[in-house]
Amino acid sequence: xxxxxxxxxxxxxxxxxxxxxxxxxxxxxxxxxxxxxxxxxxxxxxxxxxxxxxxxxxxxxxxxxxxxxxxxxxxxxxxxxxxxxxxxxxxxxxxxxxxxxxxxxxxxxxxxxxxxxxxxxxxxxxxxxxxxxxxxxxxxxxxxxxxxxxxxxxxxxxxxxxxxxxxxxxxxxxxxxxxxxxxxxxxxxxxxxxxxxxxxxxxxxxxxxxxxxxxxxxxxxxxxxxxxxxxxxxxxxxxxxxxxxxxxxxxxxxxxxxxxxxxxxxxxxxxxxxxxxxxxxxxxxxxxxxxxxxxxxxxxxxxxxxxxxxxxxxxxxxxx
Amino acid sequence: xxxxxxxxxxxxxxxxxxxxxxxxxxxxxxxxxxxxxxxxxxxxxxxxxxxxxxxxxxxxxxxxxxxxxxxxxxxxxxxxxxxxxxxxxxxxxxxxxxxxxxxxxxxxxxxxxxxxxxxxxxxxxxxxxxxxxxxxxxxxxxxxxxxxxxxxxxxxxxxxxxxxxxxxxxxxxxxxxxxxxxxxxxxxxxxxxxxxxxxxxxxxxxxxxxxxxxxxxxxxxxxxxxxxxxxxxxxxxxxxxxxxxxxxxxxxxxxxxxxxxxxxxxxxxxxxxxxxxxxxxxxxxxxxxxxxxxxxxxxxxxxxxxxxxxxxxxxxxxxx
Numbered sequence: 001x002x003x004x005x006x007x008x009x010x011x012x013x014x015x016x017x018x019x020x021x022x023x024x025x026x027x028x029x030x031x032x033x034x035x036x037x038x039x040x041x042x043x044x045x046x047x048x049x050x051x052x053x054x055x056x057x058x059x060x061x062x063x064x065x066x067x068x069x070x071x072x073x074x075x076x077x078x079x080x081x082x083x084x085x086x087x088x089x090x091x092x093x094x095x096x097x098x099x100x101x102x103x104x105x106x107x108x109x110x111x112x113x114x115x116x117x118x119x120x121x122x123x124x125x126x127x128x129x130x131x132x133x134x135x136x137x138x139x140x141x142x143x144x145x146x147x148x149x150x151x152x153x154x155x156x157x158x159x160x161x162x163x164x165x166x167x168x169x170x171x172x173x174x175x176x177x178x179x180x181x182x183x184x185x186x187x188x189x190x191x192x193x194x195x196x197x198x199x200x201x202x203x204x205x206x207x208x209x210x211x212x213x214x215x216x217x218x219x220x221x222x223x224x225x226x227x228x229x230x231x232x233x234x235x236x237x238x239x240x241x242x243x244x245x246x247x248x249x250x251x252x253x254x255x256x257x258x259x260x261x262x263x264x265x266x267x268x269x270x271x272x273x274x275x276x277x278x279x280x281x282x283x284x285x286x287x288x289x290x291x292x293x294x295x296x297x298x299x300x301x302x303x304x305x306x307x308x309x310x311x312x313x314x315x316x317x318x319x320x
Numbered sequence: 321x322x323x324x325x326x327x328x329x330x331x332x333x334x335x336x337x338x339x340x341x342x343x344x345x346x347x348x349x350x351x352x353x354x355x356x357x358x359x360x361x362x363x364x365x366x367x368x369x370x371x372x373x374x375x376x377x378x379x380x381x382x383x384x385x386x387x388x389x390x391x392x393x394x395x396x397x398x399x400x401x402x403x404x405x406x407x408x409x410x411x412x413x414x415x416x417x418x419x420x421x422x423x424x425x426x427x428x429x430x431x432x433x434x435x436x437x438x439x440x441x442x443x444x445x446x447x448x449x450x451x452x453x454x455x456x457x458x459x460x461x462x463x464x465x466x467x468x469x470x471x472x473x474x475x476x477x478x479x480x481x482x483x484x485x486x487x488x489x490x491x492x493x494x495x496x497x498x499x500x501x502x503x504x505x506x507x508x509x510x511x512x513x514x515x516x517x518x519x520x521x522x523x524x525x526x527x528x529x530x531x532x533x534x535x536x537x538x539x540x541x542x543x544x545x546x547x548x549x550x551x552x553x554x555x556x557x558x559x560x561x562x563x564x565x566x567x568x569x570x571x572x573x574x575x576x577x578x579x580x581x582x583x584x585x586x587x588x589x590x591x592x593x594x595x596x597x598x599x600x601x602x603x604x605x606x607x608x609x610x611x612x613x614x615x616x617x618x619x620x621x622x623x624x625x626x627x628x629x630x631x632x633x634x635x636x637x638x639x640x
Contacts, residue, residue: 029468029546030398030530031365033461036356044442045351046456048409050449078350087366089409089454122364125454129370134409134445134454136366141353148349210350226349 011107012088012121032122034085040140043081047072051131055190056174061102063181063190064133065109070192071213072135073117074264077199078211080147081139083117088124089134117196147202147209152227152269156207158293159275161198161266161282164216165253166241168260172248185243192264199266201281206268215261217301217309223269224299233293233303254308269295331427332408332441352442354405360460363401367392371451375510376494381422383501383510384453385429390512391533392455393437394584397519398531400467401459403437408444409454437516467522467529472547472589476527478613479595481518481586481602484536485573486561488580492568505563512584519586521601526588535581537621537629543589544619553613553623574628589615 036042049068051057059067069086076083088110092103114121119137170189178186195211202209208227210219216238220231235254241263244253268289270278275291282289293303356362369388371377379387389406396403408430412423434441439457490509498506515531522529528547530539536558544551555574561583564573588609590598595611602609613623 029470030395031363031401031457031459033399033466034362034364036362038358042354042356042362043351044354044405044407044456044458046407046409046443046445046454048411048445048447048454050411050447053447053449075350079353081351085364087364087456089366089368089456091368091370091452091454123366125366125368127368127370127373129373129452130450132411132449132452132454134366134368134411134452134456136364136407136409136454136456137351138364139351146353150349 043079043139045075046136048134061105062109065106068133072137073194074211076139077195080199080203081141083119083139085122085138087136091129091132149226151207154297156269163239163241165257167262168256169244205274209268212263215259229295230299363399363459365395366456368454381425382429385426388453392457393514394531396459397515400519400523401461403439405442405458407456411449411452469546471527474617476589483559483561485577487582488576489564525594529588532583535579549615550619
């Protein structure tokens, strides 16, 4: 059996019993006691990462810790929420030889991202079993300012932060044997950065938002369905991740950007009148916002050739 | 790949789009938006249930759904919090023949307990992989009234709700081949009832509380350590689950009650002056409170014979 309490104490508890922001009582009681901010709503999401389904089991432990939290935080970014707290349910095999060094590296990746995103790890559970990580994240957003999927208007622009296809490109690289995490595409896949600041900056400017985890077309589909709009896309306007075309060829790169997923950029809709201000706010954060199309009343998606819409192979769950 | 969205829609979404208590936006966006109650703290806990570690893989799906939520809610009970919301990360094999009927029964067990505990399933994630369930529960408790582990005083009484040993007794029965969930001991093991109302009733009366998941002695150890007290127990005063002695013999029953765990009753400390009122409040809920010892300044636990303290075999992770 796992020495759960020792592990938690050694790797996941702050060195000194500090009073952390908004936490009355953290790791070490039956539940954490949190102090919500008056006038705000709580944005809460849970994301599960399973080995060989969502990430290769042999990925570096530090990247696995980072990534499990990052993909969950990305949902808060898509709501325009400020990240506050997270809870981690880590299930892992307890019998591996390098058990302790694995947990130490995992915790390093997880806690480093906590630090850069002002997120307090307020509780967790470590159990024995096949490697699975469920992270619940909690953020706050002023009342009535949350970015949802259902607010897109029929004349809104469609835009994305950053560049797309890097997640899928990084996976392809990994499957070809690349293991150098300083490679920009591999970094995009294994160490994605949730766009929390961008999400907050887009509050009151964007009419809907979602993070790109399933793929641009699939995630746009969620917005279209929730908002009751159609879309016209300009595939040539989609910013491709640097180096992607060199790795996958032009058609492969475009497919990766449209269908690949795992990019964790934000896909938003916004009125034309808000575009300039949105771009200025994001530029102040060192981030870009690219218009890739517009909404329309007629359902469906126009502008994307059929040969770019299908044929993309998602990570199948087989060990690469 | 799992048709996640279909599954969620079919089994976990309320039939009509209702506005549920305290939920601005539930299943179906990037995150749920919750509306906390002013003047309250949020009690949050996550608990993972892994097949063949925490429950037999062949247990009825309805019981697995109930139990995964129950063990998490039990932590809110131990804080004296009122349950409000839960988030469920379900990882399960997608290839089984009876896939749909399994999910339907699982959801039935999970949602039935949501209903009886006034808990809203506000979000979740369903992924493919070895059966693992992580449930994050969120409750509310008025400021400064939460029951923690660190408030026990050196003269407090030690008391438990209900009866003990039933969880361990039920597991023993299961391992002997019993499959009838109407058997009281099996029911205690597979369909435990979190003592939420008892926890709320004990606010401002108990000085510390914990739920009995690891076993009475182990969980008392957490209170002792957090509160800096020792304990004197009277094993004969511990109420044994009905039918336990007949199944395990007297010594086995006492061991199960002291060390077995999985009972999800509350273990509390309280001043003698509060005992009568605490008993009255619990009696009004149809529940009992039994004094089983008292705290003392000297560390350690007195009153428990050595032969009752060790030798208990916890569920080992082997398929029974």
